Amino acid sequence: MSYSIDDISNQSIIVETCLDINERDAIESKGSFHGLLKDAPFGATAVVNGLSQQLIYQLQLMLPGVFVSYDDLNVDLGDAAFPYVQAPGKQALQRAIQARGIKLLVNSSYRTIAQQMLLFNDRFNNSYPVAPPGRSNHQTGLAIDVEDPRGWDSFLIPHGWEPLPGDPPHFDYVGSETRDIRQDSIRAFQQLWNINHPDEKIDEDGIFTEGGETEDALNRSPAFGFAKAPWDNKPRVLKLSQPRMEGSDVVRLQEALKKAEIIVAADGEFGPETDKAVKEFQKRKNLTPDGIVGPKTLGQLA
Ligand SMILES: [Zn+2]
Structure with a gap:
């Protein structure tokens, strides 16, 4: 299967073979690549983990x-599977999982346009179809x-999650009260780029075209994320999660923990050691030692 120029211009969805892409997502990666997206090694899409998290937060x-996380449901996630769906899809997922009464293993879910750009840049090296960013x-x-x-068929289908013929692991939520957020996914990137490049602004039109300024900007973006992050103004809740949280806010947290004389590496990745360090800090401050860095813990760290 391949896509045509028509597909791109009318913004239709391009059907991919998810099993092939899931294999890419499953390749082990040691966090974000420290360089530009266009120079990132082909392999795991987790090399753009930092930028991906900024795009998700901005969205x-x-x-x-x-657009909400479902990591609080009874699910296990693959290495590069960002657990985000639209709210009605999450409610339906919760009902399906409760009905079957076992853990749902998810290998892929929301794919950021940074991950999609990596796959798209490498499309000629692969035998499977890959959609341009915004069209998957x-x-x-x-x-x-x-x-x-x-x-899962008999549990997911009654709750509005439909299997996609020819693409065995894939289900789409077809229930009501959802919206097309693909252009928003592009616009989230365009906004972040503009915040970080006030002298080199691009249109915030939600449109990605091959050879266009958005593609060029995306390829020239740092794989570990921009200097000005969306959580600078509105802190995100930090915790041990899959994929691991990475970013400037994690560095700030680790540095604050070090200042409080708790041993932790300031590597910008919220792994098990950071989780342990946070719990230790919370114990010292008589906070609930849950490893979750919300306003209370942040307030004590400041
Ligand atoms: Zn899929």
């Missing part, structure tokens, strides 16, 4: 309550790829 700020069904916030898809 959440743009669409409060619309994994940018809709309505997609999951699961293990044991046929075992």
